[in-house]
Every structure is written in structure tokens, then in C-alpha cells.
Amino acid sequence: xxxxxxxxPVGPIHPALKEPIRVEAKVEGxxxxxxxxxxxxAHRGIEYMGMKRNAIQTLYLSERICGICSxxxxxxxxxxxxxxxxxxxxxxxxxxxxxxxxxxxxxxHLLWLGVVAHEMGxxxxxxxxxxxxxxxxxxxxxxxxxxxxxxxxxxxxxxxxIKESQAKAVRDMINYYRIFTEEMKDVFLAxxxxxxxxxGVAQLSKDMAKKLNVCGPVARAAGLRMxxxxxxxxxxxxxxxxxxVVPQDIVGEAxxxxxDITLVRIYEIEQSLDIxxxxxxNMPEGKLMAIPNYVALLAKIRRSEGEGIGMHEAPRGExxxxxxxxxxxxxxxxxxxxAPSYNNINTWxxxxxxxxxADIPIVVAxxxxxxxCNDRLAVVxxxxxxxxxxxxxxxxxxxxxxxxxxxxxVRE
Amino acid sequence: MTPETLLYALTFxxxxxxxxxxxxxxxxxxxxxxxxxxxxxxxxxxWDVGKLLLKExxxxxxxxxxxxxxxxxxxxxxxxxLLLYIPFGVLKAPLEGYGDLVVILYLLTLQSLAMAIGGFAxxxxxxxxxxxxxxxLMMSYEMPLATVIVGFAVLxxxxxxxxxxxxxxxxxxxxxxxxxxxxxxxALLVVTPAELAKLPFDIAEAETEICEGMxxxxxGRNLAxxxxxxxxxxxxxxxxEVVLFFPFTLTSIFNLNLTGTPYYVVEALWFLFKVMxxxxxxxxxxxxxxxxxxxxxxxxxxxxxxxxxxxxxxxxVWLGV
Numbered sequence: 001x002x003x004x005x006x007x008x009p010v011g012p013i014h015p016a017l018k019e020p021i022r023v024e025a026k027v028e029g030x031x032x033x034x035x036x037x038x039x040x041x042a043h044r045g046i047e048y049m050g051m052k053r054n055a056i057q058t059l060y061l062s063e064r065i066c067g068i069c070s071x072x073x074x075x076x077x078x079x080x081x082x083x084x085x086x087x088x089x090x091x092x093x094x095x096x097x098x099x100x101x102x103x104x105x106x107x108x109h110l111l112w113l114g115v116v117a118h119e120m121g122x123x124x125x126x127x128x129x130x131x132x133x134x135x136x137x138x139x140x141x142x143x144x145x146x147x148x149x150x151x152x153x154x155x156x157x158x159x160x161x162i163k164e165s166q167a168k169a170v171r172d173m174i175n176y177y178r179i180f181t182e183e184m185k186d187v188f189l190a191x192x193x194x195x196x197x198x199x200g201v202a203q204l205s206k207d208m209a210k211k212l213n214v215c216g217p218v219a220r221a222a223g224l225r226m227x228x229x230x231x232x233x234x235x236x237x238x239x240x241x242x243x244x245v246v247p248q249d250i251v252g253e254a255x256x257x258x259x260d261i262t263l264v265r266i267y268e269i270e271q272s273l274d275i276x277x278x279x280x281x282n283m284p285e286g287k288l289m290a291i292p293n294y295v296a297l298l299a300k301i302r303r304s305e306g307e308g309i310g311m312h313e314a315p316r317g318e319x320x321x322x323x324x325x326x327x328x329x330x331x332x333x334x335x336x337x338x339a340p341s342y343n344n345i346n347t348w349x350x351x352x353x354x355x356x357x358a359d360i361p362i363v364v365a366x367x368x369x370x371x372x373c374n375d376r377l378a379v380v381x382x383x384x385x386x387x388x389x390x391x392x393x394x395x396x397x398x399x400x401x402x403x404x405x406x407x408x409x410v411r412e
Numbered sequence: 413m414t415p416e417t418l419l420y421a422l423t424f425x426x427x428x429x430x431x432x433x434x435x436x437x438x439x440x441x442x443x444x445x446x447x448x449x450x451x452x453x454x455x456x457x458x459w460d461v462g463k464l465l466l467k468e469x470x471x472x473x474x475x476x477x478x479x480x481x482x483x484x485x486x487x488x489x490x491x492x493x494l495l496l497y498i499p500f501g502v503l504k505a506p507l508e509g510y511g512d513l514v515v516i517l518y519l520l521t522l523q524s525l526a527m528a529i530g531g532f533a534x535x536x537x538x539x540x541x542x543x544x545x546x547x548x549l550m551m552s553y554e555m556p557l558a559t560v561i562v563g564f565a566v567l568x569x570x571x572x573x574x575x576x577x578x579x580x581x582x583x584x585x586x587x588x589x590x591x592x593x594x595x596x597x598x599a600l601l602v603v604t605p606a607e608l609a610k611l612p613f614d615i616a617e618a619e620t621e622i623c624e625g626m627x628x629x630x631x632g633r634n635l636a637x638x639x640x641x642x643x644x645x646x647x648x649x650x651x652x653e654v655v656l657f658f659p660f661t662l663t664s665i666f667n668l669n670l671t672g673t674p675y676y677v678v679e680a681l682w683f684l685f686k687v688m689x690x691x692x693x694x695x696x697x698x699x700x701x702x703x704x705x706x707x708x709x710x711x712x713x714x715x716x717x718x719x720x721x722x723x724x725x726x727x728x729v730w731l732g733v
Binding site for chain 1: 446447448449537538540541544545611612614615618619620621622623700701702703704705706707708709
């Protein structure tokens, strides 16, 4: 008797996947026999918007690319811009940037740990990790004034200093998380149920990881020692000498499954604590901005010409921003963003094939996908399926606006 | 059938629905407290039912409509009938003479079955996967559940719940049999979350995997009926465990000389307290401290571990009698 095949659609709206992407899985019983990942549901055109603004406005726009790690993109932005414009941030600013980026890594990893626990139905762990995450969000608010979209980075420096009293609060936080990570090792890594659900799930071999060109914690869990902070150090990372966290250093072997990625993320929180502590201990004195005057900064950008690539190891992997300045403009001529999820989503197809339906949420969550980092392109088709070019789209939009105005009796 | 029985038969279901919803509310509240949240008010399940009853009932286009609509009613009717078989504290069950533990086993199964059939009939892929999982899960936990019931039959030489409730099991059983009964109790505690489709065995309704599975397509009145039968089933299952394992009355423990209304009120409150303790231990605590298992893991747990516990328990009871 032929087995009945069901077609299970996950996304663009689904409890396991709250972001606009679609995984179409064909299942036989519990086994997935065919899978198709469709992306590109959202369009934001953020790069185009950035090219219409001046560099400082675009910097704040870049914070809005990602909803969770709002430092990753500005960090790559300022590094790329500084390279293109030939500006160097003062040492103190570099250290402050590093501290904030690492604080954000802690909060992003804690968020992921909660999400993956939720995906396997372990909501208590979700609430617990997210409760623990509040501490780092409070510290970020203390240092920058915001829980999210910190608006603290600037081309050639940072906008806010870390004072002695604030540094004390950060040290308290470090002590808090030292205990918290130890507890996390117990409830995640030593828990038999967690182990049963994650060992062997979403298993990515080293070769496969290389072939699929993954990055960030996903690559490190598969045993690839790659980390932007280690390979091309920038800012304070150059003084610290960061070494990528890989499972073979911790447990002896890298299996590259969802358990290993949990391991990597928990140990990366510890690494971030070490980095923050180092930065606080060795914080150089000095000014915060290379060019404190924004008008002067914009004038310099207008005079400059050049291109640069900024890379930052975001919590999810490497973020790359490419810039080209020139043509007497005070904003980027060309701005191109590559987000880590773009590489990592490629793993879904091969990992889901042959997996079980119960593993879909874990496979989906384990790369920590961020659709809003990815979807910055739109393809618009008319009712016959033909591509619509931008000029036609603009004409249609104007026609529709005029029609609406006429209907509502609004004058031009 | 006496007028008294008729009165019980009318009031028990109403009381059962009320208590089921209250216990569900308490469960949600306690679970929230355990995970450092505030949680909804205890009356929230009542609001939920009210809201569902007001909402439109949608039947999917490719569903088999009559089965799809009939199954919530079957499930609700089964849970209502189940209530009539459970002695409420010192009160006798209205249908005590008309069936026994085997009927209760069937009624419990009927609800899961109704949900599975409803899931299949809805024509949704999520529901179909959920219904398949429910069938596998039922095949896994029915065996230990049946073993528990057979254990009691061996002990009492009867399947009648009234006989079992009237004489506490710990008085009947010898030391060896008591150990067996203890093992049966453990097996039943593990079966409880699976029977009620609660974590870690809510595999058939896994929200993050298959969007509530069998219930994915249900809405409005149909969903309200499933919601109610789920609430009632939770209460009934905990009450069943109390009746089987802890039938001690307060008067027998403290030698109280209560008669008339105070006697019934005190005993009813004592019974509700016992049910609450079992409910919180077997359902709330378990569902807040475990991750959802995969279906084959859950099957292995029941077929191997829980079955061994239950069968060893049965053997001890058999040797001890």
C-alpha cells in the first residue's frame, strides 16, 4: 500500500516560525521526505532608503535592520565607513563599542536559548532565561538610554561614555551572569530531556558546514574555528586576542547538532563576560569621537571618496557592510548589507530532509534565523506573473494615489 | 432509579464542569507562579469558554462536516458520562450500579478517539499529523492504564468503583500488595499527563510543531466543547486517582463525630483538596518541568519503562493477594 503523503506548511505564519519565511515539508507519517524553503516575503528596501540619506541618518537606519541585535549592523556600518573615509575612532570609544557589542551578544544568546526551549515545549526554561536576560537589558539601558536601538555608535567614535558608577553596575552584572551561566549549564546541558531532544537533531558535519558556507555559532558548533573577532580583529578585540569557542575545546568532539550549538552559545556568554571585564579593566582614557562636530563630519564625508568593507561578528554570525562614498554626497553612494542568516538558512533544506516533524521547530530555530536582516529585496509581479519594473510600479502608485484622492475629494 | 439519583445525575455534570474550569484556572495560575509570571485570574477559563461560545464556528472546506461537527459533542458527552461514574467524596456515583472501571477506561479512550477522528475529518495536514500522533500515543499509554485497572480487579475481585471506593486499598492489601499498588500509582501518575494531552506528552497538540494539531481547525462552539471536555477530563482523572488510591475520609482519620450537612460539606471540601493536590502534582508540576518528547521517545517511555513498572506492580499485587 502506498503511504499517504501530507504536505505540512510551516510559515509564513506559524507558531514555530514567527518571521516571514515558508518551509514546505512533505511528510510520510512523521518523516520528512521532501522540503522546500521559500524566502523573500517581506520587502523593506532599506539599502535604497539609506542611499537617499546622509551618513548619520543612514547609521540610525541601519540599527533598524535587525529587530534584536541592533548593534551588529551599526558596528559593521561604522567600521566600513571609517575604512572608506579614513577616520579612526579614539581607543576609549573602541573599547566602549566592544563592551556594548558583547553585552548585546549576551542578550541575544539568552534570547535564543529561551526560544529553542520554547520550540521544544519547555516554556519554564523560556521564562527563566528571559527573566535572566532582563539584567543585561537593564545594563544596556543604563549605558545607552535604550533597551533596543541604542543609538550610541557614531562614525569615528561613540556618543556616550561609560562612567565609573556605570562600570560598577556592569561588574555586578558580570558576577550575576557568572552564576547564571553555571546554572544554565545545569538546566540545558545536563538535562536528560533537553539532551534527548537535541542530540543528533539538526546535525551538520564539518564538510557540510563548509559546503553550505555557514557562519557564526552554527559553523563553530560544527567544529569550524571561525570568528570575525579572531580572524580579522577590530577595535578592542585586537588587544584581547579572541579565540573562537568550538565544542572540541570544551567536550572533545564537535558533532554539530542542536546540543552543540547550545553548548557554544552558553560558553560564548562566558567569553563575552571575560571580554567585557578585560575592557573595563584596561579602558584607555581619552576622547570619545574623532570628529565631535556632526556638521564637520558630514562635510568631511562630502569631501571624501573611497570604499570599505566593515565586518562584525554579530551574535548570529558575521555581518558584512560594503560602502562606497564619493560624488560630493554626504551619504553612501552604495551600501550593501549581508546578514548571517542569509548563509545559515541554506542549511534548512538538507537538515530537514529525513528529519521528523517534531524536529522542524528545532532545526528552524537552531540557526537563530532573522528574516528582517535578510529580506531587503522585493520582486513584484503583475496578475499575469510578469515582473514589474520600478518605473511601472511608480507610475501605478501615482495613478492609484490620484484615483484615491479623486474619490475622497482631496485636492492636490 | 430514585429521585435522589436523578438529582445527582443532573447536578454532577454542572458541578463537574464548574470544578473542571476552576481547577484549570488554578493550574494556569500555579504554573505561572512556578515560572515567575503572574498568570491569568482563576476565572479565566470561564471567560475563555464564554468567548469561544460567542465566536463563529468555522468548518474547513475540505472537512467531512458531519464527523467534524459531531466529534466535539461525542467528546463532551463522554466526559459528562465519565463524571457520573466517579464517587464524589462520600457521595455515591449516580451510575454506580451500571458499570465499572472498564467503562471508565472506555470513556477516557473515547475522548481521545473523538479528538483524533475529528482531526482526521478536518482535512488539515496539521490535524492529520496530530491525529496520527494521538493514535500512536493512545496505543502506548492504554496498556499501562489497563494494567492498573486489572491490578485493582485482582485485588478486589471486582471491577466496581463503588466497592473500591468504600474500602481503602491500603487496608485490603498486604505488605507485598501495597508495594504493588504503590507501583501502580506511579504508573498511573505517568499516564495522567498523556491521557490529558498535557506536557511532556502533548505531542499530538504540539503548538510549536503542528499548531495545536487536532484542534488546529476547530473554532467557536466546537472548540468550546473540546475545551470543556478537556477541563472535565482533567478533574475526573485526578478524582479517579483520589478514589482509587486515597479514599480516606476526614472523619475516619480524625474520628470526627459529624453528621448531616456539616459532614457532607467537610468531606466534600476534603475530597476537593485531595483532588487539587493530585492535580497539581500530576499535571501542573509535571507540565512546568519537562520539555515535550518526540513521539517515538514517548512511546518508548510507555511501552518499556511505564509498562515494566505497571506489570511489576501487577505481579506484586497478584502475589500479595
